[in-house]
Amino acid sequence: MTTIDRLQTPALLVEQSALRENLRLMSAALPGPRLRPHVKAHKSTALAKLQAAAGHHHFTCATIREVEGMAAAGLGADLLLANEVLDATRLGLVVTSGARVTVAVDSAETIDAASAGGVREVVVDVNVGLPRCGCAPEDAGRIADLARAAGLQVRGVMGYEGHVVAVPDVDARRSGTEECMQRLLTAHSLVGGDIVSAGGTGTYAVNTWANEIQAGSYVLMDTAYGALPDLPFAAALSVLATVISTTAPAGEIPGWAVVDVGLKSLGMDHGNPTIPGGTVWFCSDEHTTWQPDDFGSVRVGDRVRVLPAHVDPTVALHERMYVVDGDDVVVDTLPVDLRGW
Amino acid sequence: MTTIDRLQTPALLVEQSALRENLRLMSAALPGPRLRPHVKAHKSTALAKLQAAAGHHHFTCATIREVEGMAAAGLGADLLLANEVLDATRLGLVVTSGARVTVAVDSAETIDAASAGGVREVVVDVNVGLPRCGCAPEDAGRIADLARAAGLQVRGVMGYEGHVVAVPDVDARRSGTEECMQRLLTAHSLVGGDIVSAGGTGTYAVNTWANEIQAGSYVLMDTAYGALPDLPFAAALSVLATVISTTAPAGEIPGWAVVDVGLKSLGMDHGNPTIPGGTVWFCSDEHTTWQPDDFGSVRVGDRVRVLPAHVDPTVALHERMYVVDGDDVVVDTLPVDLRGW
Numbered sequence: 001m002t003t004i005d006r007l008q009t010p011a012l013l014v015e016q017s018a019l020r021e022n023l024r025l026m027s028a029a030l031p032g033p034r035l036r037p038h039v040k041a042h043k044s045t046a047l048a049k050l051q052a053a054a055g056h057h058h059f060t061c062a063t064i065r066e067v068e069g070m071a072a073a074g075l076g077a078d079l080l081l082a083n084e085v086l087d088a089t090r091l092g093l094v095v096t097s098g099a100r101v102t103v104a105v106d107s108a109e110t111i112d113a114a115s116a117g118g119v120r121e122v123v124v125d126v127n128v129g130l131p132r133c134g135c136a137p138e139d140a141g142r143i144a145d146l147a148r149a150a151g152l153q154v155r156g157v158m159g160y161e162g163h164v165v166a167v168p169d170v171d172a173r174r175s176g177t178e179e180c181m182q183r184l185l186t187a188h189s190l191v192g193g194d195i196v197s198a199g200g201t202g203t204y205a206v207n208t209w210a211n212e213i214q215a216g217s218y219v220l221m222d223t224a225y226g227a228l229p230d231l232p233f234a235a236a237l238s239v240l241a242t243v244i245s246t247t248a249p250a251g252e253i254p255g256w257a258v259v260d261v262g263l264k265s266l267g268m269d270h271g272n273p274t275i276p277g278g279t280v281w282f283c284s285d286e287h288t289t290w291q292p293d294d295f296g297s298v299r300v301g302d303r304v305r306v307l308p309a310h311v312d313p314t315v316a317l318h319e320r321m322y323v324v325d326g327d328d329v330v331v332d333t334l335p336v337d338l339r340g341w
Numbered sequence: 342m343t344t345i346d347r348l349q350t351p352a353l354l355v356e357q358s359a360l361r362e363n364l365r366l367m368s369a370a371l372p373g374p375r376l377r378p379h380v381k382a383h384k385s386t387a388l389a390k391l392q393a394a395a396g397h398h399h400f401t402c403a404t405i406r407e408v409e410g411m412a413a414a415g416l417g418a419d420l421l422l423a424n425e426v427l428d429a430t431r432l433g434l435v436v437t438s439g440a441r442v443t444v445a446v447d448s449a450e451t452i453d454a455a456s457a458g459g460v461r462e463v464v465v466d467v468n469v470g471l472p473r474c475g476c477a478p479e480d481a482g483r484i485a486d487l488a489r490a491a492g493l494q495v496r497g498v499m500g501y502e503g504h505v506v507a508v509p510d511v512d513a514r515r516s517g518t519e520e521c522m523q524r525l526l527t528a529h530s531l532v533g534g535d536i537v538s539a540g541g542t543g544t545y546a547v548n549t550w551a552n553e554i555q556a557g558s559y560v561l562m563d564t565a566y567g568a569l570p571d572l573p574f575a576a577a578l579s580v581l582a583t584v585i586s587t588t589a590p591a592g593e594i595p596g597w598a599v600v601d602v603g604l605k606s607l608g609m610d611h612g613n614p615t616i617p618g619g620t621v622w623f624c625s626d627e628h629t630t631w632q633p634d635d636f637g638s639v640r641v642g643d644r645v646r647v648l649p650a651h652v653d654p655t656v657a658l659h660e661r662m663y664v665v666d667g668d669d670v671v672v673d674t675l676p677v678d679l680r681g682w
Contacts, residue, residue: 008405008428010682040626062627064349083601083627084585086642087349106586109641125586131622132630133586133599162625244425245447245466245474258474260424264657265682268610269624281472283610284503285381285653286403286424289473300450301427312626316605317657319681340660341351341606 002330004240004303004322010265011240012318013305014220014334016325018236019050022219025232027054030204030213036060036080036197038216041312043338044321045073047219060197060214064090069338071099078102080197082158082214084110084125084133085117092118102155102195106135108146115150122152123195126187128159128180137183141190156195159184160214165202170230174206181209201225201233222311224270237321238305239265239273239314241288246300255295261306262286267313274307343671345581345644345663351606352581353659354646355561355675357666359577360391363560366573368395371545371554377401377421377538379557382653384679385662386414388560401538401555405431410679412440419443421538423499423555425451425466425474426458433459443496443536447476449487456491463493464536467528469500469521478524482531497536500525501555506543511571515547522550542566542574563652565611578662579646580606580614580655582629587641596636602647603627608654615648 004013026035037051040062048059048070058078061067067079068090076099081091084104095101095118104125105111114122124143127134135143144154164176181198188196199213202225207213217225220237241259249255259275263283266273272280278292288306292298308314315321316339323332345354367376378392381403389400389411399419402408408420409431417440422432425445436442436459445466446452455463465484468475476484485495505517522539529537540554543566548554558566561578582600590596600616604624607614613621619633629647633639649655656662657680664673 008682084599085601086583086585107641110585127588131588131597132625132628134588136588242427244427244451247468247472247475247477256472258425260426263608263610264654267604268608268654269604284473287473300448313605313609341349 004324004328004330007240007322007330009240009242009303010261012315012321013238013240014321014323015236016323016331018234019219019323022221022233022236023050023054026204026215026218027056031055033058034212036212036214037219038062038082038214039066039070039338041216042220042315043336044334045069045075045337046334047321048073048075051219058212060216063341065340066338067091067094067101071097071101076100080123080158082160082197086110086113088113088117088119095119104133104158105147106133106143111143111147111150111152115152120153121155122147123155123158123193123197124187124191126157126159126184128161128183128198130160130162132162134159137187138190140187144191154191154193156193156197157184157188157191158195158197159187160198160200161203161207162200165200166224166228168228170206173203177203177207178209181207185209201231202228205230217311220311220315222270223274223307223309235307237311237314238307241304241306243298243300243302243304246298249295254291256281256289256291257298259288259290259304259306260286261288265314265317266306266308267310267317269313270309273309275304276307345665345669345671348581348663348671350581350583350644351602353656353662354579354581355662355664356577357664357672359575360560360664363562363574363577364391364395367545367556367559368397372396374399375553377553377555378560379403379423379555380407380411380679382557383561383656384677385656385675386410386416386678387675388662389414389416392560399553401557404682406681407679408432408435408442412438412442417441421464421499423501423538427451427454429454429458429460436460445474445499446488447474447484452484452488452491452493456493461494462496463488464496464499464534464538465528465532467498467500467525469502469524469539471501471503473503475500478528479531481528485532495532495534497534497538498525498529498532499536499538500528501539501541502544502548503541506541507565507569509569511547514544518544518548519550522548526550542572543569546571558652561652561656563611564615564648564650576648578652578655579648582645582647584639584641584643584645587639590636595632597622597630597632598639600629600631600645600647601627602629606655606658607647607649608651608658610654611650614650616645617648
């Protein structure tokens with residue numbers, strides 16, 4: 001039995017109780033195939049197996065590597081690569097291995113790639129307002145026809161309302177989502193098929209138009225989604241750090257401490273991490289300098305939990321997650337085995 | 342013979358000519374042990390071997406894993422872990438294996454850790470103005486005495502002027518560096534030893550007070566350091582991307598394109614990447630949305646080179662770098678084998 005005192009830092013920790021509660025809340029709200037968990041948030045087949053145990057057997061992936069790893073782990077019942085690819089050769093090999101793989105298409109080129117690579121099923125990716133991938137809603141029927149003409153089965157549509165998932169006011173988030181989903185439903189009427197896939201953790205409860213939600217962050221959470229007061233999910237993820245240096249207050253300058261968790265062990269695109277009981281000043285490659293509220297209570301060698309601002313890229317920097325219980329006992333290790341491309 | 346057209350994207354590219362020229366320029370300016378290359382910038386023993394071939398056999402590391410990997414690759418002649426650690430057990434094993442390992446200390450606790458772990462040599466880390474690790478200059482003698490009392494050999498001092506390495510004006514950078522280095526020399530007079538280690542790519546030419554410079558970024562460079570007009574080093578690193586989607590201009594809205602390089606394949610702490618010939622709008626996990634200057638010239642399937650804002654954390658996200666020549670032929674593959682902790 002290992003406690004976190006024995007872990008080398010930086011170490012990614014997942015609180016078991018929060019993880020379980022997040023899984024429970026989401027599977028109660030969106031049971032079974034109503035949720036298509038996005039594995040990009042955790043990049044771990046071991047964690048995906050917990051989602052499968054909670055009733056979700058259809059998964060969303062962002063990369064070919066994620067599709068390959070999920071299939072190899074026996075989680076290939078229905079894998080949606082919610083992204084465009086121009087070389088689907090590796091996806092075709094996954095299909096040959098017996099997994100079900102569906103890929104997003106939004107152009108003649110991506111349809112050709114899917115067909116040439118040996119993928120048999122697609123969804124039409126629709127631009128619902130986020131300026132990223134996806135065809136115009138009114139063009140979705142043409143894309144579907146192109147796909148069918150290339151011998152592909154068209155399972156439906158997807159469209160991600162990524163620009164509204166973090167709108168603070170839940171009513172504004174709902175009305176923004178509705179506007180996006182009207183575009184997706186317009187496209188669906190032109191495309192057909194069973195799938196209307198959309199959504200994320202921020203809109204899982206308000207997106208009542210899609211028939212499956214691609215939420216991923218809910219299971220671990222981060223400080224960005226944690227700022228939405230209506231979300232019931234608890235922060236499960238932290239990065240365990242060791243205090244490696246302290247500098248006492250001197251005149252006007254407050255005392256500070258340094259931990260061995262820096263921007264190479266934290267996703268930084270949403271800004272600096274949070275350290276409870278202190279104020280973060282800045283991050284370097286392998287350091288975070290912060291000002292403890294009570295300088296005298298911090299000693300070199302102390303362990304501190306650093307809360308990343310964005311969970312997805314944080315997890316992708318680590319080789320494994322340690323699941324810990326309330327007594328700081330490490331009860332499980334989840335390899336982060338879906339990294340890379 | 343593989344060309345970059347055959348690479349799966351995202352793929353980290355290193356331009357051979359720029360790499361060679363950067364190595365040549367630096368070894369001419371700071372020959373042999375005057376440079377202690379920082380391997381955190383590239384995390385690759387293969388690239389470190391190119392630095393050794395250029396005459397530099399003493400290296401700087403930021404993590405225990407980097408020390409272990411360098412020693413295992415036969416590059417352990419003189420490894421400085423320029424960082425504090427509270428558990429030096431693994432470092433002691435590297436010493437036992439025959440490599441020379443020196444670790445930074447700035448407190449009784451880090452001295453105890455070095456001694457208990459089996460490390461025999463240390464430098465005193467001095468706060469020269471950057472609020473991070475390091476003791477006060479006037480306290481450096483006491484730290485050195487503590488280390489010697491613990492049976493450790495004190496090789497000298499180090500102190501990183503990280504807050505001035507990116508000052509745009511070179512004269513202001515030099516005078517800022519001088520101020521920092523006076524603190525370091527004060528500490529050195531109290532500590533003794535042969536080593537006065539400091540500096541980075543931004544101050545490699547103006548820091549004439551330290552007797553060894555810990556520059557790392559020079560070898561690959563990034564857009565942040567590239568903004569300093571006096572630095573002679575060329576941008577060698579880019580992330581090869583594929584255009585996976587385009588959306589044509591519509592009324593007031595300009596056309597945009599999306600590549601498959603996003604914030605999981607880019608260090609984001611210095612902000613968005615640059616795409617020559619276009620303007621980056623935003624990055625998602627596996628996408629960057631950008632506006633080409635000439636929309637009509639961009640096609641789905643095109644290859645694009647994305648320039649990261651910060652090289653160090655970008656490299657740490659990838660498994661390997663591809664060295665390419667002027668004809669886009671892949672002439673070498675450099676594993677990024679020093680990742681993790």
